[in-house]
Amino acid sequence: MRHCAKTLTVAVLLAIGIASGALASGMTSSASSAVQASGSEFRIGLSRNQVAPSRLRLEFVNYGEDDHDLAVRRVGTSLVRNLGTTRPGDRAVKRFTVRRGTYLLWCTLSDHRARGMKATLKVRKSS
Amino acid sequence: MARKKKKSKSKSVKIPVYTGKFGQKEVERLLWRAGFGPRPGDIKRYKRLGMKRAVASIVSPKRKAQLVGPSPQLEDPLKPNDIWGHDHIWWLDRMVRSNHQLEERMTLIWHDWFATSNDGVGNQKLMIAQNEMLRQKCLGSFRGLLYNVTVDPAMLIWLSGDGSDKRSPNENYGREMMELFTLGAGARYTEDDVREHARALTGFTSDWNEDDGQHNFRFEEKRHDNDPKTIFGKTGNFGWQDSCNLCIDHPDHAAFFVQKLWSYFVPVPLKGKNLKAFISLYKRKGYRVRPVVQAILMHPAFYKGPAMIKPPIVFTAGLLRAQNAGITSDAWAWLSEQTGQRLFFPPNVSGWDDDAWLDTGRFRGRWNVARYATDEALLDPSDNKDAKNWDPEETPEQAYKNVMNFWGNPTVNGPTRAVLMDFARKSGQQADSAKWKKKPYRVMRQNAMRTLLAMSPDHQTS
Numbered sequence: 001m002r003h004c005a006k007t008l009t010v011a012v013l014l015a016i017g018i019a020s021g022a023l024a025s026g027m028t029s030s031a032s033s034a035v036q037a038s039g040s041e042f043r044i045g046l047s048r049n050q051v052a053p054s055r056l057r058l059e060f061v062n063y064g065e066d067d068h069d070l071a072v073r074r075v076g077t078s079l080v081r082n083l084g085t086t087r088p089g090d091r092a093v094k095r096f097t098v099r100r101g102t103y104l105l106w107c108t109l110s111d112h113r114a115r116g117m118k119a120t121l122k123v124r125k126s127s
Numbered sequence: 128m129a130r131k132k133k134k135s136k137s138k139s140v141k142i143p144v145y146t147g148k149f150g151q152k153e154v155e156r157l158l159w160r161a162g163f164g165p166r167p168g169d170i171k172r173y174k175r176l177g178m179k180r181a182v183a184s185i186v187s188p189k190r191k192a193q194l195v196g197p198s199p200q201l202e203d204p205l206k207p208n209d210i211w212g213h214d215h216i217w218w219l220d221r222m223v224r225s226n227h228q229l230e231e232r233m234t235l236i237w238h239d240w241f242a243t244s245n246d247g248v249g250n251q252k253l254m255i256a257q258n259e260m261l262r263q264k265c266l267g268s269f270r271g272l273l274y275n276v277t278v279d280p281a282m283l284i285w286l287s288g289d290g291s292d293k294r295s296p297n298e299n300y301g302r303e304m305m306e307l308f309t310l311g312a313g314a315r316y317t318e319d320d321v322r323e324h325a326r327a328l329t330g331f332t333s334d335w336n337e338d339d340g341q342h343n344f345r346f347e348e349k350r351h352d353n354d355p356k357t358i359f360g361k362t363g364n365f366g367w368q369d370s371c372n373l374c375i376d377h378p379d380h381a382a383f384f385v386q387k388l389w390s391y392f393v394p395v396p397l398k399g400k401n402l403k404a405f406i407s408l409y410k411r412k413g414y415r416v417r418p419v420v421q422a423i424l425m426h427p428a429f430y431k432g433p434a435m436i437k438p439p440i441v442f443t444a445g446l447l448r449a450q451n452a453g454i455t456s457d458a459w460a461w462l463s464e465q466t467g468q469r470l471f472f473p474p475n476v477s478g479w480d481d482d483a484w485l486d487t488g489r490f491r492g493r494w495n496v497a498r499y500a501t502d503e504a505l506l507d508p509s510d511n512k513d514a515k516n517w518d519p520e521e522t523p524e525q526a527y528k529n530v531m532n533f534w535g536n537p538t539v540n541g542p543t544r545a546v547l548m549d550f551a552r553k554s555g556q557q558a559d560s561a562k563w564k565k566k567p568y569r570v571m572r573q574n575a576m577r578t579l580l581a582m583s584p585d586h587q588t589s
Binding site for chain 1: 203204206208209210211245246249250251252335337338339340341
């Protein structure tokens with residue numbers, strides 16, 4: 001019993017004392033922007049529809065009941081970025097640089113785009 | 128005769144005021160229940176004021192609200208509209224740093240009362256806007272608050288008011304307005320009243336396009352059912368404001384309101400003469416919230432009654448406030464999910480279930496919160512800076528004193544003190560079992576005791 005108590009004490013000490021798990025306390029960057037895209041059946045809503053040219057943090061949150069993904073392409077280019085398939089309640093994040101222009105966002109799964117899962121993000125200097 | 132009757136009526140509506148000792152224990156209760164716990168120096172300051180002035184300063188602060196202390200330092204700059212979890216962090220930061228603590232606590236109460244979840248809204252921006260509205264209206268007229276809630280875009284989405292028109296009136300909002308917001312389940316209303324309210328509440332709509340998403344929430348006369356409706360036995364061409372007014376003026380409303388509001392502050396039911404007195408006060412003051420809250424915070428039952436379990440988010444904010452610490456991680460969003468109270472995501476329209484605050488799963492979340500809350504101040508047993516200067520002969524009593532100082536010397540009951548001292552003694556024996564253990568083990572003991580005190584029954588309740 002005494003041995004158990006000692007072991008327990010050491011275990012608590014070790015668990016609480018040693019496992020410090022440093023928290024991320026990070027730098028901030030003024031040349032960054034963030035947009036959240038909320039997806040559901042069958043819409044994509046953006047937290048803002050315009051940002052300045054910057055390093056963009058694009059987040060997709062699936063508030064729907066089906067799987068969805070989010071593809072992004074700048075009009076006039078062929079590069080398509082995809083944040084990957086997210087399950088209901090999940091989210092995905094991608095960071096990339098956005099330049100002046102218009103970006104199209106859509107869900108590539110099934111006929112979701114045709115049913116309305118699309119949005120437009122403008123990148124303008126004035127925003 | 129009539130005059131006599133009036134006199135005796137006014138006598139029966141007097142609300143008792145607490146006149147007992149206003150010491151550390153009472154101040155702690157006031158600051159935990161009307162806010163998010165004391166910051167260093169608060170206990171002394173409020174004790175000096177005395178109960179009435181302390182309550183007055185909390186209920187009607189003179190200066191504008193300010194955020195005091197270190198602002199959040201996160202990996203990404205705080206963007207409550209644009210980043211998952213930053214909505215939660217944004218409000219938690221206000222709970223930790225606002226010098227208008229009651230304002231934040233009342234906003235939390237209204238968030239629970241008019242529980243709207245982003246699970247159904249899917250738009251952090253609208254949730255933040257609703258939160259700002261609740262804060263702005265938190266101590267004013269309940270009638271005004273209900274008006275604002277009724278036309279709030281997040282609520283219009285959440286309870287299907289958006290798109291409800293004369294051809295297909297939606298019953299969700301009308302039903303919850305009576306059952307959860309103004310009258311209570313079992314009050315004197317019928318299914319017909321639900322249907323007629325739904326008709327009165329028709330006409331709200333919004334637009335959608337792929338540039339702006341859902342926007343332009345508005346009331347359109349042509350979508351509204353303009354035919355007469357009969358609600359609570361009264362007939363008229365009622366609209367949404369009439370619908371709100373009919374609920375507020377319903378004979379069951381005032382009792383429901385004061386009892387529900389009381390239950391957020393005092394864990395024993397409001398009944399009998401006290402109930403009548405509060406109903407009278409609420410009506411006399413024109414359905415304003417502030418005088419009712421003030422009377423609750425000065426009531427003897429508030430100070431003499433049993434302890435209440437601190438809601439998880441109150442517990443969390445309080446741990447940071449006690450250390451004058453700021454937010455340095457967005458982990459608080461998922462940690463709060465573990466504790467069962469992720470802001471902007473109440474489980475359903477009836478709000479959080481207080482009976483589940485300390486169930487086994489959520490209690491584990493509180494352990495994690497306590498660990499993270501002390502993380503910035505965590506002592507490193509292997510680091511020369513912390514262990515080097517630690518007293519290798521620190522006694523259990525000194526260890527206890529140090530941990531009490533860390534948390535601002537909160538009230539601790541005998542059994543909690545005994546358990547902590549027992550732990551301090553036993554771990555001290557471990558530390559003394561080898562020379563090299565003396566300092567680092569005592570440092571680890573201090574880290575452990577900080578978490579243990581935070582998790583003690585005394586600290587889970589107020």
